[in-house]
C-alpha cells in the first residue's frame with residue numbers, strides 16, 4: 033500500500049482496463065499526495081487487450097502485452113490490488129467490500145469495471161464448449177485449442193471478433209462467421225451498408241453464413257474422436273465442424289457489485305456528461321457507463337479504446353476539480369479503407 | 383535447464399506449515415533435487431506464533447537460502463504478510479482466497495502483493511472441507527496446488543505423504559483427498575509466474591546414498607558411524623533432537639543412552655564413560671554448556687576424551703530459544719576456569735555435521751580431551767541433501783595404547799612424551815593402573831602443585847592439541863573462490879559460511895576478485911593457514927551472527943592484520959545481500975560508487 037499522509041485523499045478505482053488505468057495515471061498527476069488504489073479481478077497489470085490476437089503471431093508471454101512494467105506502479109505509488117473482487121459498495125459509509133470480506137474506505141470512487149462478453153440465453157447451455165477471447169488467459173487457452181491451419185467458428189462476430197478473425201486469416205487459419213445483428217457491434221449498421229461490409233469480410237477470406245445467428249443454432253456439440261473438436265448444428269439441419277467455437281455478441285456492463293450502492297443503473301451505470309453518478313463521490317468511465325447525451329436525449333454507451341481512455345482521463349480530471357463534459361467523437365461510422373479493411377474511427381487496432 | 387527455486391510456506395503454529403515443508407522437501411529430494419531447507423517455529427503452543435518452512439531446491443550445489451523466494455504460500459496472512467516482499471518479481475504468491483472474518487484494509491495478503499508478483503488466490507479452506515470434511519488439511523491442499531502449478535510429479539508427493547503418515551491411516555487418507563483437490567484446482571488455473579523446474583541431475587557416485595537430513599540428524603549419523611557407545615543428555619532446544627534420535631538408534635546397536643537430571647550430571651557421566659574407555663558424548667545448547675563448564679575443566683585436566691555437541695541459539699540466558707545465533711563461541715573456546723584448552727570444531731553445512739559428528743570422537747580419543755562440536759539452530763534444523771559414502775570415513779580406535787612396561791617400570795598416565803600425548807590405559811587394563819583426579823598432578827597422576835609441574839602440565843595440555851591441526855582426513859579450513867591476490871577475502875565459520883560462499887560467488891559474478899575461507903577448527907586455531915589466506919586479501923571481511931564479533935576476536939588474537947566485522951543478531955540466518963553489499967563496499971563498488979558509474 034502506498035504510504036501517504038493521513039489527510040491525503042484515497043482515490044479508489046475499480047478496474048484496471050484502459051479506463052481505470054488512465055484515470056489512475058491522471059489522478060496521480062493531478063493529486064500527487066493522494067493515495068490511489070486500483071482494484072481489479074485481473075491477475076495481470078494493465079495490458080493491451082487489442083493486441084491479444086498477437087498470440088497467433090507468436091507472442092505468448094504476458095509480459096509482451098503489458099503497457100507498463102511493475103516499476104511504473106511503484107514509482108507512481110499506484111496500489112494495484114489484483115485478483116481482488118469487489119463485492120459491494122456502500123456509498124453512504126464510503127466503504128468497498130471485497131469478496132474476501134476486506135473493507136476499503138474511499139474518498140472518491142471511480143467505477144471502471146468494463147463489461148464482459150454477452151452470451152444470448154439460448155446459447156448459455158453450450159458455454160463449456162465455447163472459447164472466450166476477453167482476457168490474456170482466454171487468448172492463450174483458445175490459441176492452444178486451435179491447431180495450426182485450424183478452423184475457428186465465430187458466432188455473432190462483433191468488432192472484437194472481427195479483429196481476431198483478420199489475424200486468424202493472416203496466420204493461415206480458417207474462419208467461419210455465423211453473422212447476425214451483432215456482427216459489427218458496437219457500430220449500428222444500416223440495412224443498406226451491410227452488404228458492402230459483409231462482402232469486405234468475405235474478400236478478407238472469412239466464410240460468412242448470414243441469417244443463422246443465435247436463433248438458427250440448434251446446438252453445439254463435441255466433435256467425434258478423430259474429427260474436428262466441435263460441431264455447430266443449425267435448425268435447418270445443416271452443420272459445420274470446427275476446432276473452436278467462439279461467441280462474439282458484444283459486451284454486458286459489469287455492474288453487479290454496484291446494485292446495492294444506491295447509484296442509478298440502467299444497463300450500465302448512469303452518469304452525467306461529467307461522468308459523475310448519482311452519488312457525488314462516485315464516478316464511472318469506460319464500457320460500464322452510460323453517459324447522458326444532450327444531443328440524443330438519452331443515456332448511451334461509447335466503446336472502443338480511444339473513447340474509453342478519454343473517459344478515464346476525463347473522470348480523473350473531474351474528480352480532481354475540473355468540471356468538463358464528455359465530448360463524443362463526431363464520426364462513429366465504419367469505413368472500408370483503401371486496402372479493403374473495415375475501420376472504426378474510435379477503435380484501436382493491433 | 384538448471385533449477386534454483388526457493389519456496390516458503392508461512393503459517394501459524396497448528397496450521398501444518400512445518401509438516402507441509404517436510405512433505406515438500408521429502409518429495410523434491412526423492413525426485414533427485416538438492417534441497418537446503420530451514421524451518422522457523424515458535425516456542426508457543428498450537429494457535430500461536432509464526433511458523434516458516436523455507437527451502438531452496440537446486441540442481442547445482444547451493445550453500446544457503448536465497449534472500450528472495452520464488453513462491454510464497456500463506457496459510458495465515460497475519461504471519462505471511464511481512465514476508466510478501468520476499469517474493470521475487472514474477473514469482474508466485476499462493477493464499478487463501480476467502481476469509482471467515484471481516485478484515486480491515488490491508489488485513490488480507492492480496493493487499494501486500496507487489497505489482498511484479500503474481501497472485502494465486504485459492505479457496506484452500508473450502509477445498510479442505512469439501513475433500514476431507516475438515517479444514518485441517520489446508521496444508522496438503524496447497525501442496526497439491528503447488529505440485530499442479532509447477533508440474534511436479536504427483537506420485538513423488540503421494541509417496542512423501544505416505545511416509546509422513548505411515549502410521550496414521552485416517553490422516554493419510556484425508557491427505558490424499560486434500561492433495562487431489564489442490565491438484566485438480568491447479569489444472570484449471572492459468573499459470574502466470576515463471577517458476578520452472580528443470581529435470582533433476584544426479585551426481586551420486588556408485589555405492590553412496592543420498593539423504594535429506596538436517597544438521598542434528600547428520601551429527602547423530604556421524605556419531606553412530608563413529609561407534610558411539612554411550613550418551614548422557616538433558617533436553618534443550620535446539621539440541622534435543624540429537625538425543626531423541628540417538629535414543630531410538632543407539633539401543634538397536636547395543637549402545638546406551640541415559641537422560642540425566644541436568645546438564646552437570648550429563649557431562650559428568652560423559653566424562654566418566656570416557657574415562658572408562660567408551661566413546662561417550664552429550665549434547666546441549668548455550669545455557670547447558672554454561673552448566674557444563676566446571677566439569678569440562680575436569681575433562682581437560684584429567685585428559686579424558688569426551689564429545690559435547692552444542693547447538694547455539696539466541697542468548698544470553700533463556701534468550702531466544704527458537705532463534706539462531708552464533709554467540710557461544712567465546713564460551714566454547716574459552717569458557718571455564720583455569721587454563722582449560724579444548725578442541726572446538728564447527729561444521730559449516732549438514733555434510734560437515736556428519737563429518738564433525740564422527741571425527742569428534744577420533745579427536746577426543748587421539749588428543750585425550752573434550753571436543754566441542756559447535757552447531758547453531760540454523761544448522762541443526764537445516765535440511766540438506768547429503769551424499770553418504772558407502773563406508774563410514776571414521777577410525778574405530780584412535781587411542782594411543784601403552785606399550786609393554788619394563789620390569790619395575792610404573793605406568794605414567796600423564797607421561798611427558800615428545801608430542802606431549804601420553805599413552806592411555808583404560809581402567810582395568812593390565813599394568814595400566816593409575817590415579818586420576820581434578821587436581822594438578824605429576825606424570826603418574828598423583829597430586830602435585832609444584833610450580834615446575836604445573837608449568838609442564840599446563841604446557842602439555844595446550845601444546846598436545848597442536849597435533850589436532852594435522853588430524854587426518856579432516857578439513858580444518860578451506861579456501862574457495864579466486865586464487866592468489868584478491869580484493870576481498872571472507873572468513874567465516876559455522877552456518878554463516880553458506881551465506882558467505884553465496885555472496886562471494888555473486889561478487890565474483892560482478893567482477894570483484896574475491897575468495898572465502900571457512901574455518902572449521904576453531905580451537906586450536908589454524909593460524910598458519912588463515913594468516914596465509916589473509917595475506918592474499920586486500921580486505922578481510924568476517925560475517926557472523928553475534929554482536930561482539932566473537933570469531934573476529936578469536937581471529938585477531940591469532941592474526942594481527944585488521945579485519946572488517948559484519949555482525950548481525952536478527953535471530954535468523956544472515957542475508958546474502960548484506961554480505962554482498964559489504965563486499966562491494968570494501969571493493970570500492972558500494973551502491974554510491976555503482977550509481978556514479
Ligand SMILES: Cc1cc2nc3c(=O)[nH]c(=O)nc-3n(C[C@H](O)[C@H](O)[C@H](O)COP(=O)(O)OP(=O)(O)OC[C@H]3O[C@@H](n4cnc5c(N)ncnc54)[C@H](O)[C@@H]3O)c2cc1C
Pocket residue numbers: 046047048049050051052071072073074081082083116117118119144145146147165166167192195286289317318319320335336337338340378379380381382
Ligand atoms: C477482448 C476484447 C478485445 C478488444 N479489442 C479492442 C480493440 O482491438 N480496439 C479497441 O479499440 N477496443 C477493443 N476492445 C474494446 C475496448 O477495449 C473496451 O471498450 C475497453 O477495453 C473497455 O475498457 P474499460 O476500462 O472500460 O473496461 P475493461 O477493459 O473491460 O476493464 C474492466 C476492469 O474491471 C475489472 N472488474 C470488473 N468487475 C470487477 C469487480 N467486481 N471487482 C474488481 N474489478 C472488476 C476487470 O478486472 C477489469 O480490470 C476490446 C474489448 C475486448 C473485451
